[in-house]
Amino acid sequence: MNAVIQTSPTQQQALHLLQTVFGYPAFRSQQGQIVDHVANGGDALVLMPTGGGKSLCYQIPALIRQGVGIVVSPLIALMQDQVDALAEVGVRAAFLNSTQSFDEALQIERLMREGAIDLVYIAPERLMTQRCLELLSVTPLALFAIDEAHCVSQWGHDFRPEYIKLSILHERFPDVPRIALTATADQQTRDEIIHRLQLENAMQFVSSFDRPNIRYQIVEKANGRKQLLDFITAQHSGDAGIVYCLSRKKVEETAEFLNENGITALPYHAGMEQSDRYRNQARFLREDGIVMTATIAFGMGIDKPDVRFVAHLDLPKSIEGYYQETGRAGRDGASANAWMAYGLQDVVQQRRMIDESEANETFKRVQGVKLDAMLGLCETLQCRRVHILDYFGQPSQACGNCDTCLSPPISFDGTVAAQKILSTVYRVDQRFAAGHVIDVIRGIDTDRVKQWRHDQLSTFGIGSDKSEAEWRALLRQMIALGLVAVDYENFSSLKLTEDSRAVLRGESRIQLRQYKKAEKAVKHKRQSAKDFAETNLNDTEQAIFERLRWWRVETAKAHNTAAFIIFHDSTLREIAKAKPRTLDDLRGVSGVGAKKLESYGEELVKLIAEFA
């Protein structure tokens, strides 16, 4: 039989909507199949990385099917933008939440009953009210989309108790298809979603978790803030980015430091007034080029597409957390950076937090295992991406777009260096912290060294050939490997472990990563090795692009909405390249659908003509 690719009427309709409404030429990865499945009434569980394009998976079926698509989303603060973005492409959408007046809500409820609206976003606690369930029973329903479905998992960090009650949707409305979506990959969460939402019969769509446009970099921390500033100035001036810090205090200090140095930065953490948090979040979403310094309280559902970098000034607790946070960069598919500065103090601090937490032993053990995996990623000699994807159970090949691929680390036999550290730890009676141990190894005559007569030790000065930073890096790796322990209850003094004895006795040899002095970040605006969804612009095109961005700022202001809701950078870049003279020329550009063509086409063509 010849393999003739047949497209069903639903598939044709879906593609037509994708092209005319959203202005995109083709579905990405599994989007087409998911849309087809849900549009035909099937249940689905969709696991796709952040930026993978989950929204279209329920938006298009909601347009194809009769009735109203109900989107359950935990993030009230973001509903406005989601609805605005749909309005821009001409889709009838609204939300029901506590920010609107009773009259507004009544109006939307009426439209729902009439089926005169395509998509309605509702927070789960609202959805579960008697009033809302009754409304749903008299509304023609196209589907239920359960966004951020991992919120149902009690073990995850985003647990929302109201999510558990969502199984009621299946019981009350058994004929309405449900699509649950999440970017959280692990099997445990997946199983819990299926079980709690009664999705046993749903088709599962698991996408690749790779985010090829993100460049991973983990650098040795010397002066983290200064390194961050260099990184932003060299590679991301004028770009939007997120900087994650562990503590609220550090968030505030970092924001202040960046502002003092000419970078517009706003703080965000759970200790701030809610209104301040919302305001900062709204500015970050709407204005171009703002840096958000935040704790991990910031992030879920931040679907700003043009976040160009995510930086970590402190070590995340797990690879899951790291991947989710870094995943907020580059959702538009253009190149983005995930940058982290990591040092000895991070290891000590995270270990201590686990040790000192009030949690039960099982929980602590799990946290310890997760932290070790994260440390393994930091210290790896392998491609970072291979390492991460492997952690999520996905085999891959060296990526060419991470620091270890671009400038491979050098490993060396660190046995002798490790022995120097271990025997010094032993000779100072396991009673001193890292700073002092390193002073002794390097032969530094500090007051404390003299006071304890540690200049008399046989190991005093045996490591004068290496800098303090080098010794710190070695010690950090040894702590990460469990060859040295830190006693938090006793002034963070260093202790030997079971495993250290074998190294001391020369019975086991260890490979360590050679210290690399923090390099001055190279001054280049955009990565050149790999360009993703990015066209190189010549001078005229660059000028057009800048002009278009200005136009976009003005237009967004006039519409009281975010710039990216008008057009993405990638669309503006393509327009600058294509220099359309007519509306027909413009129609072919990715991201320009029928409604946007009608709203902005004339203006854009006129604007381009100025450059002819």
Ligand code: ADP
């Ligand atoms: P997710 O919710 O999975 O993080 P989104 O649904 O927000 O991702 O989509 C990420 C970005 O990709 C959005 O800006 C969206 O417009 C864009 N996008 C999604 N699907 C396509 C497609 N088929 N072609 C081009 N762009 C797409």
Ligand code: ZN
């Ligand atoms: Zn790599």
